[in-house]
Each structure stands twice: as C-alpha cells, then as structure tokens.
Amino acid sequence: MNNEKGAGMQAVYADLNGKTVLISGGASGIGEALVCAFAQQGAKVAFVDMAQSQGEALAARLSAQGHHVAFAPCDVTDEAAYQAAIERFAQTLGPVTVLVNNAANDVRHSLEEVDASKFDKLISVNLKHAFFASQAVVPMMKAAGAGSVINLGSIGWMMASSGYPVYAASKAATHGLTRALARELGPWRIRVNTLVPGWVMTEKQLALWVDDAARELISRSQCLPGSVEPGHIAQMALFLASDASAMCSAQNFIVDGGWV
Template structure:
C-alpha cells in the first residue's frame, strides 16, 4: 500500500508530459493524494482517456492540450490552470522525448527542436509558477533528468545534452529561491519500462545489458518513479533541495 502524505491534500499540482508513461503514473499518484492535478501533454486522445478514468474515481484532474515547444501556449495554459485550480504549489517538469538521432544528420533546426522538447520548457514553466510560490512562501519544483548522460549513452546527443542541463537549471533555481522556502530538485530515472520503451527498445540484447548493469536484476516500472516523486514533493522531504536523485535500480 502506498504512503499517504496528508500535507499534499488539496494542493495544486502541475505535471508536464502527464498523459502517458512516467508522467501518467505521476498524475495518478498525486490524484491519489487528493491533490488538484493538472497536466499538459501533446497527445490528446490518451490524455482525455486518463482524465475520464480519474474523474470517474472522484479525482480533480484537468488536461491542457499543448505542444510545450510553444512557450506562449504553455504560459496561457498555466494561466488557465491557475484560474481553475488556484496557485500552483507543486510543478513536475517531466515532459521529454528521447528520439534517437545520429550526429552527422543533425541540422541546427533539429538541434534547436531537441532543446525545446527536452529542456527549454522546464525553465519557462518554472518561471510561470515561481511568483505565486514566492508569494505563498513555499513551493516545490521537480525537474526530470536522466541517467543517459551519466552512462555515456550515444545516438541522441541533443537529448543527453538537454538532460545534463537539467541539473544546472535545478541548482540555479534552488539557490535563487531557497530563501522563499521553495525547494527545487531533479530526478534522474534509469531505464524505466514505459510502454514506449518496451515497444521500441526492449530487445533481448538490451534486456541482457540491463540485467548485467543494474544492481537490481529486474525491470524498474513507471510507478516506482511516481512514488518517489510524490515523496519528494511532500513535507517528508522538507530539507531536500538543490539535489539530483538517481532512481535507476543501481545502474549508475
């Protein structure tokens, strides 16, 4: 049975990339804490199905259909969320896309797109919610990184560069906003068995590598990341800020 954190009840939570994968598990876990949850995603059909499912269970969930590369659209969506749910006290910057790409084929336009998909929106989402957090004298921002850059994963330099940058963004914001009791941390997941990962990359050879390199000789599931995210957002982690937490089954 998952832990219940009473301090989270009623708080307004925003999750980017919350329609599937790790993000969906995070949305479900915060809804289970009786939070007011909004999430942003570009995938409309699956996201709307998630809202219907959670709403039928009595949860307060709102979906905003936005391409996070469009910062003006992101800002408008956050304004709508705040008008509906109130000031956002917890921001989970989860959205990303680990699309593979070979270095000789990367154009400046494609490089900029990878940065926009994987890191730029994290800063601007934080920028949009920080004034309300500052006014309230509290808040939590959790930025999602990856172990990919730590283990030297090749074939997606735009992604790994972006994910390495998450740590720099996290530490800068934590330093600037710590005096206002705003905690900013990063989570670096390992190879998490979302449906996308299973469909695209879980080959017998990849599974053998996982078993060789992870300390835990099993697959790590999205809900395991979600449970840690909820803990880190709660007052049980009240002294935790300016850090990156690796959740990878012991790969790194």
C-alpha cells in the same frame, strides 16, 4: 499498461491533499503514473500533453473516480501557449505549488543528421519548457511561501550513452538548471530537485528499444533484479513534492535499480 505497477505500497503524504500540481507530458508513460499517483494523494492535478485523446481519456477516468484532475492539450515547446495554459489551470484549480517538468523525447539521433532546426526542437522539448514553466509558477510559489519544482533528468548522460547527443546535453543541462534555481529560489522555501530515472519500462521503451540484448544489459548493470517501472518514479516524485523532503534541494534523486 498498469501505471501503478512498481509502486508497491504507496506512502500517504497528507500535505499533498488539496495542493495544485502541474505535470507536463502526463498522458502516457512516466507522466501518466505521476498524474495517477498525485491524484490518489488528493492533489488537484493539472497536466498537459500533445496526445489529446489519451490525455482526455485519463482525465475522464480519474475524474470519474472522484479525483480532481484537469487536462489541456498543449505543445510545451510553444512557451506562450504553455504559460497561458498554466495560468488557466491556476485560475480553476488554485495556485500551482508543485511543478513536475516531465515532458521529454529521447528520440534517437546522430551528430551528422542534426541541423540547427532539429537541434532547437530537441532542446525545446527536453529543456526549454522546464525553464518557462518554472518562470510561470514561481510567483505563485513565492506568494504561497513554499513550493517544489521537480525536474526529470536521466542517467543516460551520466553513463556516456550514445545515440542521442542533444537529448543527453539537454538532460545534463537540466541538472544545472536545478542547481541554479535551487540557489535562487531557496530564500522563498522553494525546493528544486532532479528526479533521475534509470531505464524505465514504459510502453514506448518496450515497443521501440527494449529487446533481448537490452534486457540482458539491464540485468547485468542494475544492482537490483527486476525492472524500473513508472510507479517507482512516481513514488519518488511524491516524496519530493511533500513536506517530507522539506530540507532537500539542489539534489539528484536517482531511481535506477542501482545502475550508476
């Protein structure tokens, strides 16, 4: 899949050159587009994912192109291991001043089938890691005098979509986390925003969920024709990471073709 698809003419944010950016779930889908977009801006990109072979291949490809990219296989639901990986990235690439909390799993589930263990696992992969990654990088941002935390939300809960109640609850909570941290961290010029994708045409979505009925729903629901691609999400992330959004915090930035 071409992860630059949907990017169009990519804006250049000179202030991102040399910044250390941390991205979770960066080996495929939206995450891969994020890694590529930040690398192309000259940022030093660190990313984690459980898909080790995919992550290593992406890091190798971008490094061969002259970009500064580092990958570590990591389960973000293991908070201690994730925070340790973040510290290693900071030691090799420099203090993290942009954090993109992208990792998530929108696996379908029903109210009846979820037990306490599954509930906790879904919360961990869709919400908890964002809190502990923020905890790890905020001291670096405070020392730097500024920073940007970008939490990936979802329009799913806004639309009252069915089929993934714990995922929807996690993403709604992500918006609350954004608002709370934006207020708490603002005095240090640390901005916290929620980047809210619509139905993005990743390989996973196309393989599992997007059939003719889904395409008809998308066409009927979006104001704009066409598909929301990973590159569209990455372009908004670049803006939110850069000084171009210097007075943007505690906000939702929706990229959904005009669905909600």
